[in-house]
Amino acid sequence: xxxRLSRILTTIFVLAVVLLPIYWLVSTSLKSNREITQEGTxxxxxxxxxxxxxxxxxxxxxxxxxxxxxxxxxxVAIALIVGAMGAYAIARFRLPFAAERKVxxxxxxxxxxxxxxxxxxxxLLMLSLGLLDSWLGLIATYTAFNVTFCVWMMESxxxxxxxxxxxxxxxxxxxxxxxFRRITLPLAAPGLAAxxxxxxxxxxxxxxxxxxxxxxxxxxxxxxxxATLIGRIDTDWASMAAxxxxxxxxxxFFALLVQRHLVRGLTMGAVK
Amino acid sequence: MPSGTQARKYRLQGAGLDLAxxxxxxxxxxxxxxxVLVYPLWxxxxxxxxxxxxxxxxxxxxxxxxxxxxxxAQFLNALWVxxxxxxxxxxxxxxxxFALALxxxxxxxxxxxxxxxxxxxxxxxPVVVAIVFRLIxxxxxxxxxxxxxxxxxxxxxxxxxxLNAFIGLVAxxxxxxxxxxxxxxxxxxxxxxxxxxEAARVDGAGAWRVFADLTFPMxxxxxxxxxxxxxxxAFGTFDQVFVLTRGGPGEATRLISIYGYDxxxxxxxxxxxxxxxxxxxxxxxxxxxxxxxxxxxxDAS
Numbered sequence: 001x002x003x004r005l006s007r008i009l010t011t012i013f014v015l016a017v018v019l020l021p022i023y024w025l026v027s028t029s030l031k032s033n034r035e036i037t038q039e040g041t042x043x044x045x046x047x048x049x050x051x052x053x054x055x056x057x058x059x060x061x062x063x064x065x066x067x068x069x070x071x072x073x074x075x076v077a078i079a080l081i082v083g084a085m086g087a088y089a090i091a092r093f094r095l096p097f098a099a100e101r102k103v104x105x106x107x108x109x110x111x112x113x114x115x116x117x118x119x120x121x122x123x124l125l126m127l128s129l130g131l132l133d134s135w136l137g138l139i140a141t142y143t144a145f146n147v148t149f150c151v152w153m154m155e156s157x158x159x160x161x162x163x164x165x166x167x168x169x170x171x172x173x174x175x176x177x178x179x180f181r182r183i184t185l186p187l188a189a190p191g192l193a194a195x196x197x198x199x200x201x202x203x204x205x206x207x208x209x210x211x212x213x214x215x216x217x218x219x220x221x222x223x224x225x226x227a228t229l230i231g232r233i234d235t236d237w238a239s240m241a242a243x244x245x246x247x248x249x250x251x252x253f254f255a256l257l258v259q260r261h262l263v264r265g266l267t268m269g270a271v272k
Numbered sequence: 273m274p275s276g277t278q279a280r281k282y283r284l285q286g287a288g289l290d291l292a293x294x295x296x297x298x299x300x301x302x303x304x305x306x307x308v309l310v311y312p313l314w315x316x317x318x319x320x321x322x323x324x325x326x327x328x329x330x331x332x333x334x335x336x337x338x339x340x341x342x343x344x345a346q347f348l349n350a351l352w353v354x355x356x357x358x359x360x361x362x363x364x365x366x367x368x369x370f371a372l373a374l375x376x377x378x379x380x381x382x383x384x385x386x387x388x389x390x391x392x393x394x395x396x397x398p399v400v401v402a403i404v405f406r407l408i409x410x411x412x413x414x415x416x417x418x419x420x421x422x423x424x425x426x427x428x429x430x431x432x433x434x435l436n437a438f439i440g441l442v443a444x445x446x447x448x449x450x451x452x453x454x455x456x457x458x459x460x461x462x463x464x465x466x467x468x469x470e471a472a473r474v475d476g477a478g479a480w481r482v483f484a485d486l487t488f489p490m491x492x493x494x495x496x497x498x499x500x501x502x503x504x505x506a507f508g509t510f511d512q513v514f515v516l517t518r519g520g521p522g523e524a525t526r527l528i529s530i531y532g533y534d535x536x537x538x539x540x541x542x543x544x545x546x547x548x549x550x551x552x553x554x555x556x557x558x559x560x561x562x563x564x565x566x567x568x569x570x571d572a573s
Contacts, residue, residue, distance in 0.1 A: 010375060011382050018389050021447065024415045025404045040418040078304075086301035093294035103298070110309055112560045114508030116529045117553035120536050120546050121312035121319060144308035147301045176293055205397040207511040212537065223399040227515055230403070237413045244403040248396045255395040256388060262395075 025248075029241035036237045051242035059239065060217040061246065064225030068204060070135055071221060075142035076199045080192065082143075083150025088180055090151065091158035104155060107148040115145070115208060123212050133215045141209050146199045153198070157191030158184065194261045197254075201262075204251055222247050320547035324540065337547035347548065349523050350531035357438070357527060358506040361445040366499055368446065369453025374487070376454075377461050390451040398448070402515035405444045406431075409516075434524035437517055441525050444512055449505075453498055460494030461487070493567060500563040507556050528552055 028036060029051055030044040039045075055061040090100045122141055123132075131137030165187070166179040174182065185192075210224035217225065226243045229236075255262055320337055322329045341347050372390075376383055393401070408415040409430035416428040430436045464487070472482050510529040513519060519526030519534070532552070536545035 007375075008382075011386055014372065014386060015389055017447070018393060018451075020415075021404045021408060022392065024407055025400075028407050028413070036413045040413070040421050042418055042422060082301040082304065085297035089294040089297040095294060103302075107305070109557065110305065112504060112557060113313075113553045114504070114529070114556055116508050116510060116532060117549045118309060118312045118316055119533070120542060120549065121314075121316035122308070123536075124315065124319070124542075125308070125312055140304075140308050144304050147305050148309070151301060201395055205395075205399075207397075207399050207514075208533075211514070212533075223397050223511070226397075226399050226403070230406075230515060237407065237410070240403055241407060244400045244407075247400045247403075251395055251397060252392055255391055259388065259391055262391065 025241055025244050028237060029245045031238060033236065033238045051238040052246070054239060055242055055246065059225075059229060059243075061222075061225065061243065063217040064220055064222045065246075067135065067138075067217075067219055068221040068223075071138045071142065072200055072203045074135075075139045075146055075203055076196060078139075078143045079146030079150050079199060080196055083147050083195075084154055084185065084188075084192065086147070087151045087154035088158050088184065091155045092163070104152065107151050110148045111152065119208060119212055122209065126213055132213055133219045135219055137213050138210065138219060138221070141213065142203050142206065146203065149199060149202075150195050153195040154188065154191060157188045157195075161187050190261070193258075197258050197261050201251065201255065316546050316550060319543055320550045322543040324542040329543070333543070337544045338551065340544065341548060341551060346523065346526075346531060347528075350526050350528045353438070353523065353526060354507065354528040357442060357445070357509070357525075358503055360442050361449070361506055362499060362502050364442070364446045365450045365453045365502060366495065368450045369457050369498070370491075370495065372450070372454045373457035373461055374483075376458055387455075390454060392451075393448045394451045396448075398511035399515050401444065401448050402512045405440065405447075405512075405516055409440050431517055432521055434521050437521055437524050441513060441516060444516065445506065445509070448512070449502060453502060456498040456501075457491070457494060460491055460498075464490050496563070496567055500560065500567075504556055504560055507552070507559075 027043055030047045030049070031041065032046065032048055032050070035041055035044065035046065086103075089095075090103055093100060095103075126132050126137040126141075129137075131140070161184055165183050166176075169179040169183045170176060204221075205223060206221070207223040207227065210221045211227065214220045214224055220228065226240075226247050229243050230240055319329070321332060321334055323331050323333050323337075376386065396404075407413065409428075411417055411427045411429050411432065414428065414430070416430065420426060420428050430440045468486050468490075469482065472486060477485070508529060509527055510533065513525055513527050513530055514533075517525045519530040528548070529552075532545050532548045535541050535548060
């Protein structure tokens with residue numbers, strides 16, 4: 001059937017376009033610099049893991065990894081807790097001056113402004129607080145970005161959960177906060193997971209603020225550290241490729257693991 | 273915007289802690305946002321009206337930084353490059369993403385694999401995406417050169433040539449973000465009602481008619497949202513260019529974000545750079561809000 005054949009061919013073509021660049025990254029990371037520049041081979045003839053070893057022994061990739069994990073974990077965790085409470089307050093309570101609607105719009109506006117717009121003042125702020133090149137400076141910045149996003153996402157999840165369930169719990173003697181914690185929060189768990197996954201992706205990949213706010217392996221995150229590698233030794237293609245693989249691997253693995261949440265969270269926000 | 277479902281709200285009643293609860297719940301989040309986003313935004317506005325030396329303000333210059341922007345050839349060039357980059361990338365992504373979404377609408381063997389693989393480019397760290405494309409474009413070590421040599425050709429020049437470098441940057445963006453467009457549009461297609469399509473089939477309408485008279489008009493709002501989202505994001509593109517070309521060769525790929533960054537951190541013109549970024553922020557906000565208004569009108573009609 002020609003219809004079926006064209007489907008198969010299209011699928012193969014799309015897969016090739018997506019996967020070929022990734023193949024080239026991985027394959028380059030397994031070659032020596034000599035093989036890369038002088039022989040220009042299409043696959044590693046003498047595969048080696050030296051490039052990876054070099055990253056960790058000579059180029060402090062371990063610290064970049066640690067910094068990324070610490071910064072991502074804390075900024076996402078804090079933003080989730082703080083954001084869930086804020087979103088709940090907006091979704092469930094009447095505030096004076098109809099502020100519950102305005103806060104949402106306000107956060108959305110902050111979300112739309114390109115991050116680069118506040119780069120300079122955030123840099124000046126961290127400079128004056130003495131938080132340049134520290135975990136705390138990065139965590140504070142990323143938490144703020146994540147809070148706007150978490151409140152916006154979670155508000156709609158809380159709205160979808162019927163109020164009656166909380167009221168029932170409160171009739172049974174639970175406090176309002178208790179009903180939120182024991183009834184509403186667990187019911188919103190899938191939404192919270194989708195939000196968290198998204199926040200992790202964005203935070204782990206962030207580069208601009210890491211570039212401006214960090215300067216040494218003490219606080220540099222993985223994207224930031226990888227970029228440093230490129231600037232310093234422009235022709236060390238092998239190290240660059242290996243760094244690329246290690247930089248991409250955890251997040252791709254994570255994304256594929258949680259892809260159902262990922263697609264749902266992403267499209268839910270966009271289509272609504 | 274809040275969805276149509278009308279959520280009942282508690283009236284504030286009782287006293288003490290219960291009355292204060294919503295404020296207590298909002299306070300931590302708002303404190304962080306006010307401290308780390310809103311205060312800096314305000315500070316950025318102030319900084320944009322000042323002249324600096326070595327990172328310290330030396331004098332107030334009012335709106336002079338803003339005026340100066342419009343006679344700054346490098347700024348105007350960066351703006352033009354950015355507009356070209358955004359328009360080209362987003363158009364390609366919309367067309368390719370829509371085509372892919374239509375292609376994947378019907379279940380067939382391999383579609384799951386396709387969808388899984390398509391997630392990869394958009395989740396890979398942008399810095400790594402740039403590395404991947406440097407490894408493709410590099411004239412000595414690149415994939416294009418290797419392929420060309422394997423078939424008897426010579427070195428391929430991409431990043432050394434202004435036009436090629438710009439096209440190369442657009443290609444990178446299309447590779448990275450067409451999947452996002454695809455996912456949003458696929459979700460939109462899947463949520464369309466079935467009845468009109470069945471009626472059309474009964475009437476014997478051809479594939480093109482169905483697309484032009486049903487699919488496309490019904491998909492317009494979703495398509496518009498996807499395009500607006502991508503446009504806003506593309507305006508702020510930084511990481512990929514910073515690693516791929518640093519804005520070169522010459523000014524061929526120097527997007528507005530790169531020019532602003534260099535102005536602030538390389539040339540230490542903090543106030544001028546702040547004015548530049550405030551201007552860009554206003555442009556993007558204006559774009560976003562006029563798009564939202566336009567969408568509401570489309571929705572209402």
